Amino acid sequence: MNNEEKKEGGKLYIVGVGPGNPRIRTLEAIESIKKSNVIVAYTTYAELIKDLTEGKEVITAKMKEEIFRTKVSVEKALEGNVVSLVSSGDPQVYGMAGLTLEYICRKGINLDVEIVPGVTAANAAAARLGSPLSLDYVVLSLSDLLIPREEILHKAKMATLGDFVIVLYNPINKPLLLETMKIIRENRKEDTPVGIVKKAYRENEKDIITNLKDWEKYVNEIDMITTIIVGNSRTFVCNGKMITPRGYSNKYEF
Amino acid sequence: MNNEEKKEGGKLYIVGVGPGNPRIRTLEAIESIKKSNVIVAYTTYAELIKDLTEGKEVITAKMKEEIFRTKVSVEKALEGNVVSLVSSGDPQVYGMAGLTLEYICRKGINLDVEIVPGVTAANAAAARLGSPLSLDYVVLSLSDLLIPREEILHKAKMATLGDFVIVLYNPINKPLLLETMKIIRENRKEDTPVGIVKKAYRENEKDIITNLKDWEKYVNEIDMITTIIVGNSRTFVCNGKMITPRGYSNKYEF
Structure with a gap:
């Protein structure tokens, strides 16, 4: 040709x-x-x-x-x-x-x-939760079809140690999801907010805000097109919104 | 009120x-x-x-x-x-x-x-460079107005060790940019591709593809609204495009 x-x-x-x-x-x-x-x-x-x-x-x-x-x-x-x-x-x-x-x-x-x-799903899902992405974040896929699971888990660990907000895509492999969340939880407080967004902006959308202690209660809600957002050490929930502050209130009077 | x-x-x-x-x-x-x-x-x-x-x-x-x-x-x-x-x-x-x-x-x-x-600028800039964001990535701001520089440098280090593609926003503070890039370079190969995008999709747009060894030649091009994308260990340049492969060619025949 x-x-x-x-x-x-x-x-x-x-x-x-x-x-x-x-x-x-x-x-x-x-x-x-x-x-x-x-x-x-x-x-x-x-x-x-x-x-x-x-x-x-x-x-x-x-x-x-x-x-x-x-x-x-x-x-x-x-x-x-x-x-x-x-x-x-x-x-x-x-x-x-x-x-x-x-x-x-x-x-x-x-x-x-x-x-x-x-x-992309990170920004779409985050908009439904409030503003969890207002500080540095990581986008990480949990699909191990093409990438070895050790590599995915290593990335999850480094993201956690770097105190990044962590956005998880493709959480279809439940054991891998559980292992990833365990690594995150070992290095973050139990009450760190976790957002779970299913079908953002689509029919039958479901948005859940929970935390690292309780998120497993919703594990059956999680499928291939669910996006999970784990907050960093600063993230909090207020008025049903997940918010990662960027530090203005430390520096300026509101 | x-x-x-x-x-x-x-x-x-x-x-x-x-x-x-x-x-x-x-x-x-x-x-x-x-x-x-x-x-x-x-x-x-x-x-x-x-x-x-x-x-x-x-x-x-x-x-x-x-x-x-x-x-x-x-x-x-x-x-x-x-x-x-x-x-x-x-x-x-x-x-x-x-x-x-x-x-x-x-x-x-x-x-x-x-x-x-x-x-967001990560996705817009990346589209102008090829497809550097086809694997897990980090979005990191280099503005130290609200966040201590030690925290930014720690995040840069963890992102590097996690082999994430790294997207740098707000690189207005030159010494901090130089220090960040030094940390990345200590843990990545010299020929790792680096994309520099100024004014993506706007008048007088400028897109540069260089690498960790040579990027400093373009340091005077970098301003507040420049986005810098550093590839991971897999990223390569072909036909003038920056590509981060997701591993299909390891697993499937093309």
């Missing part, structure tokens, strides 16, 4: 559409999808953007078929199509951008690619 | 408008601002949302006047106005959400508040 020849007119957008509510999409994400004639998405996300894809070729694939989605997106773009490869949240954060750029690099493909950022 | 009486009809949106380009705003951010009759913003951001604020009362304030912005926003909302308190990026991430919720809490104020998330 001669990529140079096939490139003309082809373009690949790797698009993040935020947490799944049309109102939390960016204009750029909407425009990129509208400009595309081919849309590639994980089945659930294809459903969430149906309002934008009428009359377009929509290629869906199931979970764990990331490489298929990458290949078909690149192929379609090389054929001269304008393609949107769609992730929820931000397309980099455990989405399709990294894999696709890596694939293009390793195959030596020449293609016009644009990453369209989105509101 | 009887807050209960004054509350009627009043509402406070704490809104993130993303990196400053109207195309990277969410629909929810646009709608919140449009619904408001009072807008409170740092002077520069008020300029960036001028297209949305015609005919509204716009209250601007300079940097370091965060407490003034908080107070006036809350007061205006308590008087019955619909108010948007606007931050760039996401309103939690070194924006106005944390301080405002803390203020409302400490003063015992009863007010309808909604946080409207946005695309």
